[in-house]
Amino acid sequence: MLPLNFPNFHWCCLVVKVETKRIFFYDPVNQAPFKNAAKEEATSLKLSGLSDYNVIPMNNPLQFDGHSCGVFVCWMFIGQVIPGRHLKVNIETLTKRRFELFYYLLTGQLLPLQTPQDDEDEEKMPAPSAEHERSDDEDIPPTQVQQ
Incomplete structure (x- = not known):
């Protein structure tokens, strides 16, 4: 595994799989200049x-912002070397993935995997009955004052 840094601006990486004789390149923003540079590095290894x-x-x-490429690349590496660690990195999980990387850098250990809670175990409110539906003439107090 080879991290690639483009003048302290963007991270990509290469993964060499010896058993399958493949060199993979990964760019979290999937933009031509970075992909081409990563591919050139992979081709250089090949030559x-x-x-x-x-x-x-x-x-x-693919990353969805302009500053999370390092998190995406780190988790891609972790997913390659630790079985069962192919975790989602998306807008909903990014903060948690950052914290997990921070924890790993501090302790040298990954946090244990958490299994998602089943919907059946989740406490839910019952659906409102039809007789409790709001009519247009009901006077509902506002929760915020409009300015």
């Missing part, structure tokens, strides 16, 4: 002794 290896782009999650 320097891995001639029978195929160079393949990785199909991994």
Whole structure:
């Protein structure tokens, strides 16, 4: 695994799979300049002794902002080396993934995986009955004052 940093601006990476003779390249923003540079690095590896290896782009999650490429690349690496750690990195999980990386850097240990709670175990409010539906003439007090 090789991290690639583009002048302290963006992170991409390469993953060499010896058993399948493949060199994967990954760019979390999937933009041509970074993908091309990562592919050039992969091709350079191929020319320097891995001639029978195929160079393949990785199909991994794309970042949705301009500053999370490092988190995406780190989790891609973790998913490659630790079985069962292919976790989602998206807008809903990004803060948690950042914290997990921070915890790992501090302690050298990944947090244990949490299994999602089943819907059946979740406490839910009953659906309102038809007789309690709001009519237009009901006077409902506002929760906020409009200015």
